[in-house]
Amino acid sequence: MFNNQVKVILYAQDVKKASEFWQTLGFVLISLDEIDGSLVAEVAMTETSDTHLVIYDRQFVENNSGEAVEPSPALIFSSDDVVALYKELKDKGIQVGEIAQIGEEFVFNFVDADGNYFVVSGQ
Structure with a gap:
């Protein structure tokens, strides 16, 4: 299991x-x-x-490895305070996209050191 x-x-x-x-x-x-x-x-x-x-x-x-390296997975992180997390990442110099509201949730993306995009979603 x-x-x-x-x-x-x-x-x-x-x-x-x-x-x-x-x-x-x-x-x-x-x-x-x-x-x-x-x-x-x-x-x-x-x-x-x-x-x-x-x-x-x-x-x-x-x-x-005999197998090819797969592209990075699409990860969605959750946050109880998306706006505060967005500001924190931006203040740390992390590349972030714009915040969008989808229904009752807020969403934005950020980029890691290798150029991979990740999503944050929540309230």
Whole structure:
């Protein structure tokens, strides 16, 4: 049976830089390990979060895996105060899109260090 823990793989040009980006957003570093000469970072919203982002070096995976590196997944993060989070990310110099209202929810996107887009939705 499945449990509540979910790990989402992200590929990055620079694992350390990508990990630092997520930590800038308030994520915590769960682990930073070297595997066969390549860094792998795991970050989560909190130390007890059931969802973790595992960041692999894109070039390492492309060179050592028989399968192609998939594009980044489309992730939608939830927030109880979208406007405050938007302002916080903007103040930290994170590239953000405009806030839009869809029904009763607010939505915006932001870009990580590798140019991947992520969405935030909520009140």
